[in-house]
Amino acid sequence: MARIVSVFGATGNQGNAVVHALLKDGTFTPRxxxxxxxxxxxxxxxxxxxxxxxxxxxxxxxxVGALRGSEAVFGVTTPTDVWPLKAVGDSPNEQEWGINMVNAAKEVDAKFFIWSSLPSVKKLSGGKYANVIHYEQKAAVEEYLKSSGLTNASIHTGAFLENYWKHGLLKKTDAGFDVAVPHFSTTDRQAFTWVEQTVPTTVIALLKNYTDPSKKISGKTYPIVNDNMSYAELAALTGKVLGVEVTFTTVPALGIPPVDEMLKSHAEYSGLFTATAIPNPDLVDLGVKFGTIQEFLETEVKPRFGTPAR
Structure with missing residues (x-):
């Protein structure tokens, strides 16, 4: 009998990567x-x-109908309307989406639920950053999941390295490229996640180990970070791989409270995940292999942005 893993966000960044990894691995059948x-x-x-x-x-x-027959569920929500936000109340209700996923999974007797979450910046900052609504809603779902009775695990991602092309972070200049980010200085550090490599690898490791009580997976939160460095350092490494000048520029605030406060909090708290060693030892113990920034730049950035050979 097929071991079905239902994947939300299957046409998006994280979910699509998980679906393809499940197909390649073959242990589970993605839905x-x-x-x-x-x-x-x-x-x-x-x-x-x-x-x-x-x-x-x-x-x-x-x-409920979509999840029937699933052994496990990978849940993720995307704040598709966050970037043009003008006010906190404009945010889509990811909390309701996530709680519905958890309740549906419980109703169909799914055995394991993996939630792609984020930390509460409001809690981390002692209330200083209270408007990062897309983080707060994901964090609320995480707490709900932990109290649901479902065997569960949550993952926390850093800044997506794929934003180089998915959100135009790496911009062409006359001399080469520029990485322009609000609120970050040249020394502020960020946590970076190579989503398409590390998220599916982590999800498969959790799926293959969740039934082993010695692994103590249920109820755990796993930050998945490939590296922690400044944007200036990332730009310099990118320049070495591409063989051109890549600069870093601090640009003005966006004027979008949830996004500006998200960036400010990451800058102030060095990417939010400094309490966990890199690579995450709990995931290394489960067999997760983290790609390096160098590997990301060579395999993903150079083919997209490198100068074609003449």
Whole structure:
């Protein structure tokens, strides 16, 4: 019998990487959960033999139907409306989405739930940064999951290295490239996660080990960080790999409270995850291999931004 892992956000960054990793590994059978099974991304998954099922995070009953028969669930929500936010109240309700996922998973008797979460910046900062609503909502779901009775684990990601191209972080200049980030100085450090490498590797390790009580997985939160460095250092390393000048620039605030406070908190607290060694020893013990920044730059950045050979 197939060991089905239902994957939310299967057409997005994290979920899509998890689906493809599950297909490659072969131990589990991925089921892609999406609000629009007829989207271009969903149709690509279908063409690869992935079961694609419609499920709306704001409709718990649709999730119950979508999750039936699942051994495990990978849950992630994306604040798709965060970047154009003008006020905190404009944020999509990720908390409701996540709680519906947890309740649906419990109703269909899923055995394990992995939640892609983030820490409460409000709690970490003692209330100084209270407007990072997309972090607070994910953190609230994490606490709900831990009290749900489901065997569970949560992962925390740093700044996505893939933002180099997915959000245009690495911008072309006359001399080479520039990395422009608000609120960070040349010495402020950031936690970086190579999402498409490290998230699926972590998810598979957790899936393969959650039934072993000696691993003590349930209820744990696992920060997954490939490196912790300044944006200036990242820019310099990028320049060495690309063979051109790559500079770092501090740019003005965005004027979007949830995003500005997110960046300020990361800058002030060195990427938020300094309490956990890099690479995370708990995940290394489960067999997770973390790619390096150098590997990311060579395999992902150089093919996209390098000068073609003549």
């Amino acid at each position: 892609a959960i999406t609000r629009n099974p007829d989207s271009e991304a969903a149709l690509k998954l279908k063409a690869q033999g992935v079961e694609v099922v419609k499920g709306d995070g704001l409709d718990k009953e649709s999730l």
